[in-house]
Amino acid sequence: MKPTVALVGRPNVGKSTLFNRLTRSRDALVADQPGLTRDRHYGHGRVGEKPYLVVDTGGFEPVVDEGILFEMARQTLQAVDEADAIVFLVDGRTGITPQDKIIANRLRQNDRPVFLVVNKAEGISQSIAGAEFHELALGEPLAISAAHGDGVRELMEMVLDPFPAATDEKEARHPKFAVIGRPNVGKSTLVNAILGEERVIAFDQAGTTRDSIYIDFERDDHTYTIIDTAGVRRRGKVNEAIEKFSVIKTMKAIEDANVAVLVLDAQLDISEQDATIAGFALEAGRALVVAVNKWDNIDGEQRELVKREIARKLGFLDFAKFHYISAIEGRGIADLFKSIDEAYRAAMVKLATPKLTRVLQVAVERQAPPRVGQVRPKMRYAHQGGMNPPIIVIHGNALEKVPDSYTRYLEHTYRKVFKLQGTPLRVQYKSAE
Ligand code: GDP
Numbered sequence: 001m002k003p004t005v006a007l008v009g010r011p012n013v014g015k016s017t018l019f020n021r022l023t024r025s026r027d028a029l030v031a032d033q034p035g036l037t038r039d040r041h042y043g044h045g046r047v048g049e050k051p052y053l054v055v056d057t058g059g060f061e062p063v064v065d066e067g068i069l070f071e072m073a074r075q076t077l078q079a080v081d082e083a084d085a086i087v088f089l090v091d092g093r094t095g096i097t098p099q100d101k102i103i104a105n106r107l108r109q110n111d112r113p114v115f116l117v118v119n120k121a122e123g124i125s126q127s128i129a130g131a132e133f134h135e136l137a138l139g140e141p142l143a144i145s146a147a148h149g150d151g152v153r154e155l156m157e158m159v160l161d162p163f164p165a166a167t168d169e170k171e172a173r174h175p176k177f178a179v180i181g182r183p184n185v186g187k188s189t190l191v192n193a194i195l196g197e198e199r200v201i202a203f204d205q206a207g208t209t210r211d212s213i214y215i216d217f218e219r220d221d222h223t224y225t226i227i228d229t230a231g232v233r234r235r236g237k238v239n240e241a242i243e244k245f246s247v248i249k250t251m252k253a254i255e256d257a258n259v260a261v262l263v264l265d266a267q268l269d270i271s272e273q274d275a276t277i278a279g280f281a282l283e284a285g286r287a288l289v290v291a292v293n294k295w296d297n298i299d300g301e302q303r304e305l306v307k308r309e310i311a312r313k314l315g316f317l318d319f320a321k322f323h324y325i326s327a328i329e330g331r332g333i334a335d336l337f338k339s340i341d342e343a344y345r346a347a348m349v350k351l352a353t354p355k356l357t358r359v360l361q362v363a364v365e366r367q368a369p370p371r372v373g374q375v376r377p378k379m380r381y382a383h384q385g386g387m388n389p390p391i392i393v394i395h396g397n398a399l400e401k402v403p404d405s406y407t408r409y410l411e412h413t414y415r416k417v418f419k420l421q422g423t424p425l426r427v428q429y430k431s432a433e
């Protein structure tokens with residue numbers, strides 16, 4: 001499972017500069033789409049074979065204990081609790097400040113590994129940059145320049161050293177789906193409705209609040225794993241205390257699933273949080289099914305309005321199926337499973353090179369990629385470069401000139417020909433000069 005790294009430090013030390021550097025290469029994977037909100041505090045990074053999640057906790061203000069700043073500090077503390085490693089930035093140009101000391105004190109109380117990083121150290125030697133920060137008693141300070149990139153790779157290699165490299169173990173034998181959504185939309189009710197009907201084979205009582213619960217069950221002779229981010233089974237019937245919503249938990253569940261089931265509350269407007277969570281699933285390339293819940297509480301006239309609002313605000317999820325369900329009455333669940341199965345099949349599809357190439361040829365014959373100046377991109381063949389999401393790699397010449405609109409045309413064609421409903425699909429290019 002991908003580790004999570006939290007970037008912590010007082011304002012202006014360079015957290016967001018470092019965040020941008022760490023997440024930049026991944027950003028290019030998802031084209032900006034209307035309505036897709038991307039939360040600039042959470043992102044994906046990778047060093048060599050090691051992928052990770054990174055959180056920018058910008059706004060940590062431990063000296064203030066009221067109002068919005070306190071709220072931010074609380075969120076930061078949650079991120080610190082949930083992360084697997086903490087990168088604590090200080091500013092090599094200004095030296096130690098009282099705020100650095102307060103943060104250091106908090107971090108020393110935590111049991112997570114902390115890496116003390118002296119930023120803005122371009123042109124300064126490691127030993128000089130770090131010297132005065134030994135006082136923070138958080139080990140050997142590491143000098144970097146987030147702006148110029150010096151020392152960043154070395155830092156991340158060190159941070160990720162204890163974590164294993166990514167294994168390409170996406171070949172799950174059965175669908176593994178995560179039930180995600182903001183608080184109170186009905187995730188627990190849905191998980192209970194699903195499990196109430198089925199035979200539970202095993203469930204894994206996860207250790208900490210940052211972990212989801214994994215439950216294996218059978219339905220119509222098929223095995224599934226549900227990843228329960230709401231923690232229904234942990235809460236049990238005795239202690240119904242509502243769990244704190246955790247973005248990191250949600251992101252980890254999405255990463256580990258083949259299919260994400262996004263639960264929305266039909267009674268409420270689509271919020272920015274809904275769109276952000278949907279964006280995480282899209283960014284991770286996961287297959288997606290949307291369950292618009294509490295449909296029992298919406299009357300006929302409202303239903304049309306709700307559907308229209310969803311189409312408008314979540315238009316970027318046009319590859320996903322939407323279901324209008326009532327978790328509390330157990331309605332719509334059978335159809336939901338049909339879409340989960342369909343999305344799973346699409347996400348894990350294996351497409352042979354000759355077939356992909358044939359479809360490419362037909363598509364190009366019907367509409368060739370536009371000429372750019374003197375050059376017309378030439379597409380020769382296609383092969384599958386990955387699954388969950390399916391990645392189709394097109395080989396040829398001058399392919400860096402292909403406009404986005406043409407890429408979307410190819411995506412659309414592949415989706416239609418191979419009936420890939422429910423999963424994002426990526427077309428990438430490889431030019432032979
Ligand atoms: P944050 O508030 O911790 O997120 O800090 P920012 O990333 O917004 O950076 C604050 C300021 O420091 C900006 O003006 C950055 O351009 C600058 N900065 C960030 N990293 C470096 C660095 O490595 N070297 C120098 N000289 N300036 C930097």
Ligand code: GDP
Pocket residue numbers: 181182183184185186187188189190230293294295296297325326327328329
């Ligand atoms: P979670 O925080 O996403 O796990 O949400 P819960 O499952 O705890 O549900 C939040 C509230 O919505 C509870 O009061 C549920 O009884 C209610 N609720 C959940 N599903 C439905 C539904 O299908 N219809 C109606 N009317 N209420 C529901």
